[in-house]
Amino acid sequence: xxxxxxxxxxxxxxxxxxxxxxxxxxxxxxxxxxxxxxxxxxxxxxxxxxxxxxxxxxxxxxxxxxxxxxxxxxxxxxxxxxxxxxxxxxxxxxxxxxxxxxxxxxxxxxxxxxxxxxxxxxxxxxxxxxxxxxxxxxxxxxxxxxxxxxxxxxxxxxxxxxxxxxxxxxxxxxxxxxxxxxxxxxxxxxxxxxxxxxxxxxxxxxxxxxxxxxxxxxxxxxxxxxxxxxxxxxxxxxxxxxxxxxxxxxxxxxxxxxxxxxxxxxxxxxxxxxxxxxxxxxxxxxxxxxxxxxxxxxxxxxxxxxxxxxxxxxxxxxxxxxxxxxxxxxxxxxxxxxxxxxxxxxxxxxxxxxxxxxxxxxxxxxxxxxxxxxxxxxxxxxxxxxxxxxxxxxxxxxxxxxxxxxxxxxxxxxxxxxxxxxxxxxxxxxxxxxxxx
Numbered sequence: 001x002x003x004x005x006x007x008x009x010x011x012x013x014x015x016x017x018x019x020x021x022x023x024x025x026x027x028x029x030x031x032x033x034x035x036x037x038x039x040x041x042x043x044x045x046x047x048x049x050x051x052x053x054x055x056x057x058x059x060x061x062x063x064x065x066x067x068x069x070x071x072x073x074x075x076x077x078x079x080x081x082x083x084x085x086x087x088x089x090x091x092x093x094x095x096x097x098x099x100x101x102x103x104x105x106x107x108x109x110x111x112x113x114x115x116x117x118x119x120x121x122x123x124x125x126x127x128x129x130x131x132x133x134x135x136x137x138x139x140x141x142x143x144x145x146x147x148x149x150x151x152x153x154x155x156x157x158x159x160x161x162x163x164x165x166x167x168x169x170x171x172x173x174x175x176x177x178x179x180x181x182x183x184x185x186x187x188x189x190x191x192x193x194x195x196x197x198x199x200x201x202x203x204x205x206x207x208x209x210x211x212x213x214x215x216x217x218x219x220x221x222x223x224x225x226x227x228x229x230x231x232x233x234x235x236x237x238x239x240x241x242x243x244x245x246x247x248x249x250x251x252x253x254x255x256x257x258x259x260x261x262x263x264x265x266x267x268x269x270x271x272x273x274x275x276x277x278x279x280x281x282x283x284x285x286x287x288x289x290x291x292x293x294x295x296x297x298x299x300x301x302x303x304x305x306x307x308x309x310x311x312x313x314x315x316x317x318x319x320x321x322x323x324x325x326x327x328x329x330x331x332x333x334x335x336x337x338x339x340x341x342x343x344x345x346x347x348x349x350x351x352x353x354x355x356x357x358x359x360x361x362x363x364x365x366x367x368x369x370x371x372x373x374x375x376x377x378x379x380x381x382x383x384x385x386x387x388x389x390x391x392x393x394x395x396x397x398x399x400x401x402x403x404x405x406x407x408x409x410x411x412x413x414x415x416x417x418x419x420x421x422x423x424x425x426x427x428x429x430x431x432x433x434x435x436x437x
């Protein structure tokens with residue numbers, strides 16, 4: 001969306017809700033740019049494969065963390081790597097498949113006629129075809145129905161077995177109809193000669209063809225000219241039981257991916273290497289979460305010193321007998337900061353847990369040195385957590401070792417906002433209360 005359009009409509013948009021699926025306002029998605037794209041399966045279903053190994057296994061060993069792709073996962077990966085075939089302006093840089101999502105890096109090398117989102121839509125549509133074939137594919141038979149006319153002649157609806165994947169075809173005799181799941185299908189008027197020059201008509205029948213519904217060929221009586229009637233008996237066929245996910249929501253509409261996608265723009269030096277490392281490290285990170293579920297799950301309503309937090313990490317650090325607030329003036333010289341670092345590290349080595357939002361240069365230097373040494377820390381941050389949030393980079397390893405607790409007293413927001421002075425003061429006050437409580 002263009003910036004001017006966004007500003008013009010902003011007043012009428014209502015309250016802005018948190019979302020990871022918005023595009024960058026004012027950015028030209030047809031221009032030259034490198035992106036990291038994330039897509040998740042509808043309902044977070046683990047359809048792409050299984051991550052195996054151990055999180056602590058060395059690289060190159062038999063237990064190295066890795067994903068074993070399912071057949072669907074392999075086809076989705078093939079579609080991703082084929083993006084440059086369909087769109088020569090796009091170079092595929094990297095891909096990491098995970099059981100319920102994928103991360104990929106794309107380089108738009110030259111100006112595209114249409115925005116990147118159109119290419120990603122085509123990718124999703126191609127993947128949907130494989131999903132319908134491999135996951136939703138089932139068989140239905142419209143059984144042969146013979147009806148006596150009274151003159152010894154018979155009319156038959158030919159037995160027809162058809163794969164009911166979206167985009168496939170079903171044939172009633174010589175009539176082909178597109179079967180879009182959740183759409184409507186019309187059995188158009190079909191005339192059949194009965195030998196006496198009289199015709200029988202299968203009247204037009206509109207039927208909702210969602211999985212789990214029924215399709216009916218309604219009873220049709222037609223005079224044959226001799227006072228005889230022929231009945232095409234109503235035929236009901238169960239197509240498939242409704243597919244529901246672990247939340248009980250209907251997932252039978254034939255869409256593999258959840259709506260939308262997340263994109264990140266490459267904006268600074270070193271970011272591409274960080275993305276590549278993040279993608280390659282995804283299987284290990286997932287295994288770490290499985291091995292230490294309590295340390296990586298977002299914990300809501302954590303009560304401490306009369307305040308309710310969201311938290312990730314080792315909440316037992318709140319129970320340590322010695323908790324030491326890290327707070328430094330911005331006016332400290334480099335020499336004074338070094339002295340403070342040595343002072344706080346000595347206390348932490350004796351068993352103290354350091355607590356701070358790490359705002360000033362001195363606070364950041366102390367908390368970073370303690371973190372690098374593997375000492376226990378409670379870190380206060382302004383931004384809250386989404387339900388699927390997890391610590392990034394080395395923080396994940398620190399959580400796995402039980403040395404880190406991240407506390408957020410406020411709700412999550414997507415915008416990158418500069419922390420306000422009032423928030424700084426409030427976070428430092430919270431740190432003080434945690435250490436004195």
